[in-house]
Amino acid sequence: MTRPPLTPRAPGSQSALRARNRQRLREILADGPATQAQLSRSTGLSPATVSNIVAEMVDAGAATREATTSSGRRAWQVSLTASREVAVGVDIGRRHVRLVAATAARQLLGERFVPLPVGHTAQRTLAVAVEEYRALLEEIGRRNEDVIGVGVGIPGPIDQRSHTVIEGAILPEWVGIDLLPGLERAFNRPVRIGNDANLGALGEAHFGDHREVSNLVYIKVGTGIGAGIVVGGSLLAGALGVSGEIGHMGLQSSDVVCRCGNRGCLETVASTKSLLDNLRLAGRDVSTSEDIPRLAQSGDLAAIRFLEDAGRAIGEASGHLANILGPELIVVGGPLACLEAEFIAPLEASMRRHSVPLIRETVRVLPSSRGDLTEALGAVALILTDAE
Amino acid sequence: MTRPPLTPRAPGSQSALRARNRQRLREILADGPATQAQLSRSTGLSPATVSNIVAEMVDAGAATREATTSSGRRAWQVSLTASREVAVGVDIGRRHVRLVAATAARQLLGERFVPLPVGHTAQRTLAVAVEEYRALLEEIGRRNEDVIGVGVGIPGPIDQRSHTVIEGAILPEWVGIDLLPGLERAFNRPVRIGNDANLGALGEAHFGDHREVSNLVYIKVGTGIGAGIVVGGSLLAGALGVSGEIGHMGLQSSDVVCRCGNRGCLETVASTKSLLDNLRLAGRDVSTSEDIPRLAQSGDLAAIRFLEDAGRAIGEASGHLANILGPELIVVGGPLACLEAEFIAPLEASMRRHSVPLIRETVRVLPSSRGDLTEALGAVALILTDAE
Numbered sequence: 001m002t003r004p005p006l007t008p009r010a011p012g013s014q015s016a017l018r019a020r021n022r023q024r025l026r027e028i029l030a031d032g033p034a035t036q037a038q039l040s041r042s043t044g045l046s047p048a049t050v051s052n053i054v055a056e057m058v059d060a061g062a063a064t065r066e067a068t069t070s071s072g073r074r075a076w077q078v079s080l081t082a083s084r085e086v087a088v089g090v091d092i093g094r095r096h097v098r099l100v101a102a103t104a105a106r107q108l109l110g111e112r113f114v115p116l117p118v119g120h121t122a123q124r125t126l127a128v129a130v131e132e133y134r135a136l137l138e139e140i141g142r143r144n145e146d147v148i149g150v151g152v153g154i155p156g157p158i159d160q161r162s163h164t165v166i167e168g169a170i171l172p173e174w175v176g177i178d179l180l181p182g183l184e185r186a187f188n189r190p191v192r193i194g195n196d197a198n199l200g201a202l203g204e205a206h207f208g209d210h211r212e213v214s215n216l217v218y219i220k221v222g223t224g225i226g227a228g229i230v231v232g233g234s235l236l237a238g239a240l241g242v243s244g245e246i247g248h249m250g251l252q253s254s255d256v257v258c259r260c261g262n263r264g265c266l267e268t269v270a271s272t273k274s275l276l277d278n279l280r281l282a283g284r285d286v287s288t289s290e291d292i293p294r295l296a297q298s299g300d301l302a303a304i305r306f307l308e309d310a311g312r313a314i315g316e317a318s319g320h321l322a323n324i325l326g327p328e329l330i331v332v333g334g335p336l337a338c339l340e341a342e343f344i345a346p347l348e349a350s351m352r353r354h355s356v357p358l359i360r361e362t363v364r365v366l367p368s369s370r371g372d373l374t375e376a377l378g379a380v381a382l383i384l385t386d387a388e
Numbered sequence: 389m390t391r392p393p394l395t396p397r398a399p400g401s402q403s404a405l406r407a408r409n410r411q412r413l414r415e416i417l418a419d420g421p422a423t424q425a426q427l428s429r430s431t432g433l434s435p436a437t438v439s440n441i442v443a444e445m446v447d448a449g450a451a452t453r454e455a456t457t458s459s460g461r462r463a464w465q466v467s468l469t470a471s472r473e474v475a476v477g478v479d480i481g482r483r484h485v486r487l488v489a490a491t492a493a494r495q496l497l498g499e500r501f502v503p504l505p506v507g508h509t510a511q512r513t514l515a516v517a518v519e520e521y522r523a524l525l526e527e528i529g530r531r532n533e534d535v536i537g538v539g540v541g542i543p544g545p546i547d548q549r550s551h552t553v554i555e556g557a558i559l560p561e562w563v564g565i566d567l568l569p570g571l572e573r574a575f576n577r578p579v580r581i582g583n584d585a586n587l588g589a590l591g592e593a594h595f596g597d598h599r600e601v602s603n604l605v606y607i608k609v610g611t612g613i614g615a616g617i618v619v620g621g622s623l624l625a626g627a628l629g630v631s632g633e634i635g636h637m638g639l640q641s642s643d644v645v646c647r648c649g650n651r652g653c654l655e656t657v658a659s660t661k662s663l664l665d666n667l668r669l670a671g672r673d674v675s676t677s678e679d680i681p682r683l684a685q686s687g688d689l690a691a692i693r694f695l696e697d698a699g700r701a702i703g704e705a706s707g708h709l710a711n712i713l714g715p716e717l718i719v720v721g722g723p724l725a726c727l728e729a730e731f732i733a734p735l736e737a738s739m740r741r742h743s744v745p746l747i748r749e750t751v752r753v754l755p756s757s758r759g760d761l762t763e764a765l766g767a768v769a770l771i772l773t774d775a776e
Contacts, residue, residue, distance in 0.1 A: 021432050044409050046434035159746055168748055215627040231624060238714015238747075239603040242440055245711035245744045250640045250704065252652055256653070262742065264640055316638065323633035324615070326626015354650065356633045359626075360549055360553055 021045055022053050023232045026080070029063065035070050054078050066300040084146045088136070089379030090129055091153045091196070094118060094223050095288070096195075097129050099136050099286070100376040101147075106207055111373065122182075123174045130186045149190040149377030150384065152183055153199040155224060160241025163193055182275040192382050196220055197244055198235055199378030200333045200368070201228025206381035208331070209369035214325045219246070219318060220375075221287065221310075221334035223273045224307055225266055227321060228378075234385075247271070249317045266317050270310035272335060278306050289335045296342045315350025322355050322363050330365045332376055337367040406462070410441050414468070414599060421467040423458050434614050442466050472534045476524070476577075477767030478517050478678055479541045479584070482506060482559065482611055485517050485675070487524050488764040489535075492772055494595055498528040499761065509650055510560045510570075518574045537578040537774065539767030540571055541587040543612060548629030551581055580770050584608055585632055587766030588721045588756070589616030594769035596719070597757035603715045606756070607634070607706060608763075609698075609722035610677065611661045613654055616766075621774075637705045654705050658698035660723060666694050677723045682728045695730045703738025711744050718753045721762055725755040730740065 024043050028034060034042075040050045054076070057063035061081060068077040086109060091098040097117055100111045111133045116125060137144065154174065155165045163180040183191040194202075201218035205208055218228040227244035230235040236243050247264040248258060256274075258265035268274055272289035279286045282302040284295060295303035318330055330351065336343045348365040355363065368374045410432050415619070422430075428438045445451035446758040449469060469718040470718055474497060481488040483506055488499045500520045504513060525532065545554045551558060551568040571579040571581075582590075589606035591694060592598055606616040615632035617624040624631050638645060645673065646653035660677035667674045670690040674685060683691035708720055718739065724731045736753040743751065756762045 017432060018431070040434070044404075044405060044434065044437040045432050046428070049432040049434075049439065049557070049673065074649070099743065157668075157744065160475060166744075231619065234623075236619060236713070240714060240750060241742065242746050243638060243712060243714040245747070246708070248711065248742070248744060249708050250742065252638045252640055254641070255640075277396070283549055303417040320637045320708065321712060323636065324617070324631060324709060325624070326631040328627040354636070354638065356554075356630065356636060356648070358628055358630050359633070 021049060022362060024056070025050070025053055025078075027053055029078060029080045033077050035068065035075040035077055036114070036198060037070065037075055037321070039078065050337060051076075053134070055379075084142065085148050085382035086140070086142055087148055088133060088147055088150045088187075089199075089376040089381075089382045089383075090133070090150060090378035091151070091199070091379060092129070093127060093155060094197075097125055097132065098372070098376045099132050100385075101127070101136055101140055101142070102207070102377065102380045106384075108207070108373075108377070109142075110136055112136050112139075119173060122177050122179065126186055130240070133187060144188060146348050147187075147189050149192065149383035150183070150187045150189060150380035151199070151387075152179070152193050152198045152361065153223065153375045153379045154193060155196045157226075157242045157245060158195050160193075160237070162318030166242070190383075194379060194382050195228070195241075195244075195331075196225065196375050197220075197226035197230040198237070199228045199375045199382060200331075201244075201378065202235055202381040202385070203370060203374035203376070204331045204368060205230045205233065205335075206384070207370055207377040208374065209332070210329055210366075213328045215325070216329040216331060217318075217321060217325060217327045217357060218331045218374075219314065219321075219334055221270065221272065221336050223271055223330065225271050225314065225317075229325060229327075231325070233356040245316045246321060249320065251313050251316060253313070253316075266313055270315040275303075275306050275310060279303060292336060293339055296321045296339055303305075304342050307336065307339060310336070311343045311346035312350040315352075316354045318347065318351040318365070319354025319359075323350060326359060327363060330363060331368050332365065333368040338368070389443060394443060406441070409437060410445070410452055413438070413441055413445070413466075417466060417468045422466055423456065423463040423465055425458065425463055426452075427466065435545070439464075450631060451512035460704060472530065473536050473767045474528070474534055475771035476521060476532055477587075477764040477770070478521070478538060478574075479764035479767060480513060480517070480559075481543060481584070485513055485520065486760070487517065488522055488761060488762045488768060489528055489530070490595070490768045490772075491625060492767065496595070496761075496765070497530075498524055499764070500527075502522050506558075507561060510565050510567065514570060514574055534665045535575075535577050537642060537771035538571070538575045539587070539770035540567070540581050541763045541767045542567070542581060543584045543610065543615075545630045545633060546581055546583055548625070549582075554630070560568070570617060580664045580774065582631075582767060582770050583614065583616070583632075584610075584763050585614035585623070585721075586616040587763045587770060588719075589632075589766065590769040590773070591758060591764070591766030592719045593618045593621065593758065594766040594772070595758055596762065598717055598719070598754075601716045603713070604681055604717040604719060604753075605632075605706075605709060605713060605718045606717045606721055606762075607702065607709075609658065609660065609720065609724050610700060611659055613659050613702065613705075617712070617715075627638070632706045632750050634709060634765045637708065639701050639704060641701070641704075654701055658702040663691075663694050663698060680724060681727055684727055693732050695724065695727060696734045698724070699731045699734035699739040702738075703735040704742045706735065706739040707742025707747075707755070710747050714747060715751060718751060719756050720753065721756040725759075 040047045085102045088098045098113045103108045119191040166172045198218040214233045216230050227246050246258050247267040250264045254264035256268035258268045352360045428435045474489045477488045486501045489497045553562045585608040602621045604618050611634040615634050635655040638652045642652035644656035646656045740748045
């Protein structure tokens with residue numbers, strides 16, 4: 001039996017080795033300037049290797065080097081240069097496009113928001129996004145060359161082999177289009193595409209209040225319901241890029257037929273679409289998901305009752321999700337997450353009822369700490385984590 | 389905003405740095421002997437650093453160093469020594485204890501098996517395991533000092549903070565005992581404890597037929613039902629060591645009261661215990677889980693019918709699990725996994741029915757490739773991956 005290729009090993013190539021060594025120097029320099037001799041001592045790399053890497057970093061404008069003295073001897077002091085680099089996140093929703101720009105140090109520099117009509121096409125939305133992208137860069141005083149990449153969030157599972165949206169209900173007009181080439185042409189920058197719930201999880205982990213947490217789940221409750229999973233600080237993407245698809249988990253309490261063809265799926269009870277359908281059946285005048293919290297906060301009993309049912313159903317699915325993943329934290333995002341008593345509380349109680357001991361006693365449930373911005377910030381994080 | 393502590397960074401301590409550098413040398417030497425100068429060139433480490441690490445390895449008996457010439461100059465040639473090191477895996481079941489020993493190269497050297505009475509106590513089983521451990525070492529010609537560690541698999545979730553078995557139904561006599569000190573004293577070696585399903589997943593990934601697969605789920609169907617999850621080659625352990633607990637996922641098709649207090653849990657329909665209970669109600673004379681495949685293979689219609697129900701129920705849970713994790717492969721383990729037509733086929737069909745597109749079309753379902761040995765081999769892998 002030969003040794004399995006399990007633990008990912010750094011390829012032995014010179015370029016991979018150099019990247020690894022460069023990353024080690026950057027980590028040390030992130031804490032402050034150091035001499036080349038200090039860098040050599042704290043990494044075990046030879047002085048010649050350190051000198052070569054520093055020379056490359058200086059050439060690339062990533063570092064500066066100046067002569068100094070250390071313990072009475074001449075030395076080269078190395079400092080990281082303040083960077084003009086930013087990453088841009090684009091969050092495309094069923095009825096909006098939102099852009100944010102942030103630095104590698106997780107500083108938010110600016111944001112833009114444009115409402116879109118339901119049924120917007122990929123082509124039209126792309127044009128709007130590019131216009132807003134230019135306006136955003138102008139606002140924050142950056143050129144296109146300063147953008148290290150553009151992360152784009154799409155509501156729906158994405159086949160990472162073909163970069164296409166798979167399932168049609170949320171953005172049917174977008175299904176099957178190979179998005180990456182068009183996006184890279186439009187922005188003239190490297191682009192990465194992610195599912196909205198996955199990006200929500202990344203956004204919470206990189207820009208949220210819970211950055212000490214390395215195992216978290218972000219549950220996006222919108223027209224669809226999906227989960228983003230961060231394990232050990234990284235996104236759990238699944239073998240083909242599809243993961244966290246809890247929207248069609250079957251509920252014991254429902255047998256409503258779902259768009260997927262099964263019965264009793266979570267989305268038939270707990271998506272904002274199903275809530276709006278139910279409120280209309282109950283004679284309420286509602287048109288967008290923002291109407292749901294508005295009604296509930298005005299004391300509408302039907303809205304409060306439906307939200308509680310939805311919370312309980314999502315809690316059941318969250319309990320199973322937590323049993324499987326054992327996270328520290330479940331973050332709830334989307335337009336209903338602001339409703340603590342009406343939605344988050346029944347969700348949490350039901351999650352605890354459906355989870356095993358230890359999980360039940362330890363997992364926390366909280367609304368998203370970055371609200372509407374979370375997923376766009378996650379799209380930024382998709383670029384930053386790639387570059388790190 | 390400061391940079392989040394997300395990507396696990398190697399701690400800056402000298403010992404962590406040294407371990408990392410030592411591992412880099414071992415990786416290169418695994419492909420064959422090299423001179424110290426070659427090691428320095430291919431790692432970027434200074435000749436002094438390389439020389440220090442090699443000296444440590446020679447002192448520890450892990451490498452030999454001999455004078456040679458390279459390009460006409462004197463040089464030190466370094467070779468890894470053939471190792472006598474083994475890891476031992478102990479799989480404790482409700483009615484057995486099994487031991488295996490294997491090398492870091494995944495070579496199985498020997499195994500032992502002892503049936504145990506139901507209701508065996510931790511103390512009694514530990515005594516049996518130690519006796520068998522000594523016999524195993526003698527059989528394979530190794531001393532206790534050659535054992536780099538003993539991995540121990542327990543059926544049931546384990547709180548990795550206290551090293552205690554959490555839930556009582558499978559091994560009630562073991563609940564709440566801090567197992568680690570007793571085990572380390574008994575074997576006089578470092579011990580790691582794992583949940584049986586987690587170890588099954590590790591066993592498949594390290595010793596099974598699917599070692600090229602880096603995302604797999606192992607579903608253990610026994611007296612309880614649990615899943616072990618390997619993502620990117622590593623065990624998904626959860627924040628506290630509990631994960632893959634699918635046994636209490638609620639099924640739409642059942643409302644039988646479960647030992648956990650909820651209704652319709654997977655285990656009420658599909659555990660070997662529930663199958664045995666149902667077969668007894670149907671007047672069949674069964675006592676152990678081995679009787680189930682025996683009955684089914686003899687054409688007993690009740691057994692075949694119950695197995696199909698169980699397969700479908702586990703398939704439903706597997707579909708949700710696959711939607712969440714997006715694995716390449718689901719491996720089914722336990723005494724029923726040998727029943728292709730009666731059990732695996734309905735399980736697979738139901739998994740596909742309950743999974744989203746792309747998952748449905750790509751995930752494979754297979755019986756365990758190492759049979760009864762899988763979990764003990766996983767206990768070995770727990771030690772080996774720790775040491776690597």
